[in-house]
Amino acid sequence: MTSKFPALLHAQKTFDKLVRLLPDAEKQRPHVVHLVSEQVSYRNDTDRELSFRQESNYFYLTGCNIPGSSMLAVDYGSGIQLHLFIPREDPLETMWSPPPPTLQAATETLDAHSIKYTDDFLSTLTTIVAQCPDALIHTLPTSPLFPSLAKNFSANFGGSTTSAYLLPALHLARLIKTPYEIELIRKANAISSRAHEVIMRVLGKDAKGLILGQEEGVVMPDQWRIEKEAEAEAIFVASCRREGEFAWGPFVPQHDHNDELPHTNGTNGVNGVSKKTFIPQVLLLDAGCEWNNYASDITRTTPIGNGGKFTKEAREIYSLVLKMQNDSIDALKPRIHWDTIHLGCHKMLVKRFLELGIFKGNEDEVLRSGVSAAFFPHGLGHSLGLDVHDVPSASKPDEKFNMTIPEESRQNPEFYRYLRLRLPLEAGMVLTVEPGVYFSPHLLAPVRSSPYINQEVLAKYESVGGVRIEDVLLITANGSENLTTVGKDVDWIEKVCSGRA
Numbered sequence: 001m002t003s004k005f006p007a008l009l010h011a012q013k014t015f016d017k018l019v020r021l022l023p024d025a026e027k028q029r030p031h032v033v034h035l036v037s038e039q040v041s042y043r044n045d046t047d048r049e050l051s052f053r054q055e056s057n058y059f060y061l062t063g064c065n066i067p068g069s070s071m072l073a074v075d076y077g078s079g080i081q082l083h084l085f086i087p088r089e090d091p092l093e094t095m096w097s098p099p100p101p102t103l104q105a106a107t108e109t110l111d112a113h114s115i116k117y118t119d120d121f122l123s124t125l126t127t128i129v130a131q132c133p134d135a136l137i138h139t140l141p142t143s144p145l146f147p148s149l150a151k152n153f154s155a156n157f158g159g160s161t162t163s164a165y166l167l168p169a170l171h172l173a174r175l176i177k178t179p180y181e182i183e184l185i186r187k188a189n190a191i192s193s194r195a196h197e198v199i200m201r202v203l204g205k206d207a208k209g210l211i212l213g214q215e216e217g218v219v220m221p222d223q224w225r226i227e228k229e230a231e232a233e234a235i236f237v238a239s240c241r242r243e244g245e246f247a248w249g250p251f252v253p254q255h256d257h258n259d260e261l262p263h264t265n266g267t268n269g270v271n272g273v274s275k276k277t278f279i280p281q282v283l284l285l286d287a288g289c290e291w292n293n294y295a296s297d298i299t300r301t302t303p304i305g306n307g308g309k310f311t312k313e314a315r316e317i318y319s320l321v322l323k324m325q326n327d328s329i330d331a332l333k334p335r336i337h338w339d340t341i342h343l344g345c346h347k348m349l350v351k352r353f354l355e356l357g358i359f360k361g362n363e364d365e366v367l368r369s370g371v372s373a374a375f376f377p378h379g380l381g382h383s384l385g386l387d388v389h390d391v392p393s394a395s396k397p398d399e400k401f402n403m404t405i406p407e408e409s410r411q412n413p414e415f416y417r418y419l420r421l422r423l424p425l426e427a428g429m430v431l432t433v434e435p436g437v438y439f440s441p442h443l444l445a446p447v448r449s450s451p452y453i454n455q456e457v458l459a460k461y462e463s464v465g466g467v468r469i470e471d472v473l474l475i476t477a478n479g480s481e482n483l484t485t486v487g488k489d490v491d492w493i494e495k496v497c498s499g500r501a
Helices: 007-021 056-062 103-109 118-131 151-160 166-175 179-207 229-242 312-331 338-356 363-369 441-447 455-464 490-497
Strands: 031-036 070-075 080-086 114-117 136-138 263-267 274-278 281-291 298-304 430-433 436-438 466-468 471-475 480-482
Touching (some): 007 031, 007 056, 007 070, 007 080, 007 166, 031 056, 056 166, 070 118, 080 103, 114 118, 118 151, 179 229, 179 298, 179 490, 298 312, 312 436, 312 455, 312 466
Parallel strands (some): 031 136, 080 114
Antiparallel strands (some): 281 298, 430 471, 436 466
């Protein structure tokens, strides 16, 4: 994308939400938004720089990744003006790190009415306040969660400042994505999708016997094996970094992150080299990358061992989770409530578990019992944008004030305890759809004595561990668009993981 990040559009959206949150007596005042960027941080008391990542709200209103910068946005009633302030070059720092851009270079890439140096900030704000003496200045809350304001700002302008409204206004504005944001999220998902497929193809190459065993010395990338989840993470990160972006975890382990995956020692029949042979299992990987600070979030569950194919039980559980996800995606459209789609997953789980014999009894009674929450404990998904779990205050309003929650949601509150989105859907929302089914000893312990569980049948499935499938979806005017491109159908997964595709 070559056009400028639409900071002014985002500022207008934020001011629109901000004014709606204000008491009537404050609505007609001029309003000023002041944010500061993240600073470069260092490891403990050393000069070792940590990776820089811009504060999300600041980036949303500026598109600026420069550490130590700041901004002012002013709503005069007749229009909005955006002013950016960037640090001057420090010759001593330039010896070690790239300098900040010049004013000319910043003007060519950033969407603002004026770009000045940081030492012009106080004089600029003083002029604005002189022009608008009754202006109300909005900031983020004073908290370790956000960059600190300059001390001279608080000393000079603290009396006309409030932090009560800006954060919720920003979250409301960020909940519905602009077309520019959608393209950044699409790019992040394309990179992450390729990285997930790389992992599957490494597993497939190994399953086909094309990776030689190598115990010591330099191991080139084409000989990398995945024998523990940390190695899967390394391949994922490398794939994303090749395309120029930061990758994040966490991976969701069935085992300790650095433990080897369950295996036996054996001999590869193709090349005669002794190496580990995996016990049939599934590997659940939840990971994504950011592209220009915008996130992706993808989960794939892949078979390991058994020639790259699912066992009978794992295939049945995987097919159930895929059905839960596909039905949820088919239901996505504006105005349908997220609670309703989430409940549909529990209904599908109960129905299929009864067919498999894991559950017993009447379908409606099993659902009302809430026992399915032990197997599907988390929410179906969450808003996604500048943060993986995006805009929490907007996507999950306080339940005491959320008048949108369907009445049927009151019947099984345990189903919705961990939902991160509890709203009717709107066009422009970007969210994940990530149902899962798990056989966790910790989660199953409280329901072991349930009359609705056939313990003998359950025991046959517990070795599956857990399955989750997660895609990123854009809500459109009439439905949705899947921004995740890596495959997930059973046949495709097995072909890739067995080296046959």
